[in-house]
Amino acid sequence: MTAVLTAFLCETCGTQFEPSAAPPAACPICQDERQYVGWKGQRWATSADLAGRYRNRIEEDCRLLGLGMTPSFAIDQRALVLPTATKRVLWECTSLVTPEAVAAVTAEGPIDLIAISHPHFYTAMVEWSEALGGTPILLHAADRRWVGRGSDRIWFWEGERMELDPGLRLIRVGGHFEGSTALHWQDARRPDGALFPGDALQVVSDRRHVTFMYSYPNYIPLHPDAVRALQAAVADCAFEDVFGYTWGRNIIGGGRAAVDRSFDRYLAAIGASAAA
Secondary structure, eight states: OOOOOBOOEETTTOOBOOOBSSOOSOOHHHHSTTSOOOTTOOOEEOHHHHHHHOEEEEEEETTEEEEEEESOOTTOOOEEEEEOSSOEEEESOOSOOOHHHHHHHTTTSOOOEEEOSSGGGOTTHHHHHHHTTSOOEEEEGGGGGGOSSOOTTEEEEOSSEEEEETTEEEEEOOSSSTTOEEEEEOSTTSTTOEEEOTTTSEEOTTSSOEEOEEETTTTEEOOHHHHHHHHHHTTTOOOSEEEOSSTTOEEESOHHHHHHHHHHHHHHHTTOOSOO
């Protein structure tokens, strides 16, 4: 009798793993010091489990279509649909894939590519790609080892930048993960520019600053050298808006100035100078 294979998802970080007859022994992403194993121990779910306990949260976040889960699940990030001048991009992913969610993100046209900032948000990216008709997934090659479920739809890019189209680029900013990626969008659809940095630059609660951490849940600060490298990576990017990792965690207007202030504030707070 052939064993039934299931693509199990970690309940703490939301990552989906290769189909198997039994849950994996552990989630390597949660065992890493940047994340944590849930207080009740390692727990697993299936896509059917999630569909029975959660529903999609589909609504606008600062005039962009957002997609999340309710009640909140795992890290509670939300994905965004970016309708650029030439492409429709799904930025980040979630763990729950449903026909309703697919219909929402494709209502204005097909998704041309999926891009994800870092391994904590890989979630059900392969399932999303398949549901969208085989959409390519762009990940930085430096984070290849953290992929839980592989696919020939995953394209690993290398280097410091990947130009997707005029006015649309991926930037390796590093810091939180070696391959942590931001997306910069500035074209006719977004003339003032917007930055989507995942949580490499995390918009804080006052929504007037960003901050930088090696581990957010375990409160491990980012080394000043990594912060300076991050600062250099986005130095030539013009943007007025910064879209954070979850609902409402955005800086709308004055984003470039807010980010610049935040670099100075962070380095001063840890007793480091702006120059190495």
